[in-house]
Amino acid sequence: MPPAPKAVSKDYVPVFFPKRQGGAGAAGGAEEARTSIVVVGHVDHGKSTLIGRLLADTGSLPEGKLEAAEKASREEGMPLEYAFLLDALLEEQAQNITIDTTRIGFRYEGQSFEIIDAPGHREFIKNMVTGAAAAEEAVLLIDAKEGCKEQTRRHGLLLSLLGVSQVIVAVNKMDLVGWDQARFRELEKEIREYLGGLKIIPREVIPISAREGATVMRRDSKNLGWWKGPTLLEALVASRAKKPSGDEGPLRFSVQDVYRFDERRVVAGKLESGTIQVGDPVVFFPDRKTSRVKTIETWGDNQASTRVGTGRCVAVTLEEQIFVERGHVGSLPDHPPVESREVRARIFWLDAEPLRLQAPVTLRLGTQSVETRLVAIDRVVDADKLEAVNEAREEVGRFEVAEVRLRCRRPLVYDAHDQVAATGRFALQRGSRIGGGGIIIFAEYSLSLAKAVKGEHLTWTEGRVTSEARAAHFGHEGAIVWLTGLSGSGKSTIAVALESLLFRRGIGSMILDGDNLRHGLCADLGFSIEDRAENIRRAGEVAKLMAESGLVVISSLISPLRKEREAVRASSHSAGLSFAEVYIDAPIEACEKRDPRGLYQKARKGEIRGFTGIDSPYEKPENPDLILHTDKESVEDSVAKLLRHVLGLVQLKEKDQESAGGPGGQI
């Protein structure tokens, strides 16, 4: 044992260094950006050889490694085997543990890269997902001789699911097919078509030989003289240069927590997309309360930041004391996210126990965590054959990929994955364990921002009766049939006729009439632009509640503005309801001639101001679900057409009717 060390002085102070000048962004080492790459492909198509070659050619191997591998290969009487290099490196790094992802760095042309080595064997898909989800770029390897194999396709599918859309395809082992250009073009066509089906456009498809070192870093003019495209490393460097920072995207600020450790109230979170600046009016979803950013809090920095960009974890204070909590998402008013209980997604499932319809799981997106049920499996993709399995499915099994619909207990704030990747993907957790994940394939963006919620600490209560159970009980689904058109176009006549026809068929229905509403719920509203908008909003909310209870709601309001009708549509869809916009189309001349209530006459005389069609605009629907020309067809014909459309909307599918056993057959 060494002698005990000496005591130190009482007024001890550690080593203090001045904060380094230049700070972030200065050249060298860890201060540059780094691109993470995952190399995937069928087993034996040359993954290890390629990684070994990349490290050797770029001079990124520890000293002596290359020499040792050369010596070992010579002793075996073999040419240098690049795969050994990687294996030796990994062995040193991981000894007997090879099942997990490893990271290996290399540099080329002044840029830093990091290879995430993700094992591709079927049983290790869980680890591959963990690895590949962290990658920004993927190199998909194909053996020129063997062509696309099952794992080539499966890895392609997983890349598309994980949102790794930056893909370079390397057709490897070109030496084994005599450097044949025709063979390369044939494979290029095949893989481009396949990836195209997954909406992945590979940036480059490059012929290489990792073993021979052709077109990895160096060109091979002797054998691949016909190749005029970039080398693999050139392609990687080029993509690095093109990569957007994400700062250009819309602001998505995931709130992690609100701290009140001292007099400050600090909102801490991550910028998933976009930038945040002092003074910005930030709307926090799902409550839609707005406050300006007062300060961006920095600790350990002498100068205060006034603007920070994507990927940063920030802490801000707000001008207004609004209620904000973990799980809220900040956005700027002009480009809000979607807020909905319905999620359409492509998911992958990793857990041994399948994910069953209606079983509760927790959906975790950013810092949101919401109870969710799988309500429909639209399509299951067999990852082995990559074919859509069409039979009706009750569950998604291990390693399966499926297009599904999920319904959340309370609204989820999200984006479509192709709009904002970070807020368009989620994990699914069952019990305490993450069992799968997915990307959101559809989001219905609203044209206008819904009203802010004034209350605080609100919760969502959901009864035990699901909408499926309600539909089974009544024998039909609830829905909103939104009639829009000029005064006198025939909305009320049609609404009344439709209501009684539906009711006679055993379908619960109810008219929501604009004038009637103004006697009660909307008695405080006049006819200003604001009041008319509020009138539509309230009508929409009431229609939604009634439809959720299982009724077919027939709304009969002029609802002249497109923006307002679209808001009701989006809000109905986000509650999981069918919504049909029906345009009751009659020329204003015809309406004025009918003038059932003498209103046009009064408007012409100037007794009514702001009358739609006279001195207030009516915006025709752009894509109505149905148009009824009431000036050209009889009321009976119009109503018959509408009835057919509505029945198609609310009738239960055969399977549901069986289980319903109720009045469904009467439809």
Added chain:
Amino acid sequence: MSYLQHLEDQSIYILREAFANFKNMAMPWSMGKDSNTLIWLAKKAFAGKIPFPLLHIDTTYEFPEMLSFREWARKHYELDLIVMINEEARKRGVGYETHDPVTVTHELKSAALQQALAKYKWDALVTGIRRDEDSTRAKERYFSPRTAENEWEYRDQPPEFWGQFTTAVGPGEHVRVQPLLDWTELDVWEYVRREGIPIPKMYFAQNGRRYRSLGCWPITKSIESSVDTLEGIVAELKTTKTSERAGRAQDHHERNAMQKLRAKGFM
């Protein structure tokens, strides 16, 4: 964004996620460079206040400078610091004078940690471990569950992606939260340099020797080096071929010593 900035933001994200998800967390703190980097990151994550206690497991074989550093840092960072000593083992006479380093490390560190866990019932512990330190640490997750027996089931770890971590534990279990997992030794030093983080003087050469990794004084060797600046440390690391923990005797006492220690709850 620079890679260091990415690492900093990722670590801050992890620290905040841990604090938001666990009721009762703590941060073991060894006063080494990784530990001090963690304090720095926690200060940033929580806008200047570290809202959970730090734990120093005092083996009673601490370098005097480290104890002085501890008292200095407690005041400087306004830490809520808990010091834990396995008094029972010391009374039994466990010590480097009489026992092998693996036994002493287990008793005075891992067992002391167990005692602290039993006393304070933490559900999450923030550690400063890094993948590049040791082979058994390479396959760690950012949030790594431990059983009630403080064991690690590394063969069946939950997947971890898109910033979603394992945040729920059963009774008696806890999660190791590892914000520095993706950092390398070089990254830590580059960050110490970028941020100007105060660290013990022992990392810098005195009389031609310095410490690269700090542990108990009887089993921690200094290396030959004349480096006395951060720039020098960074430059030295870029060319060295010896591993960081080469000077830590307990790792090398027997084959797979580290694996055995870690399976029994060592960090």
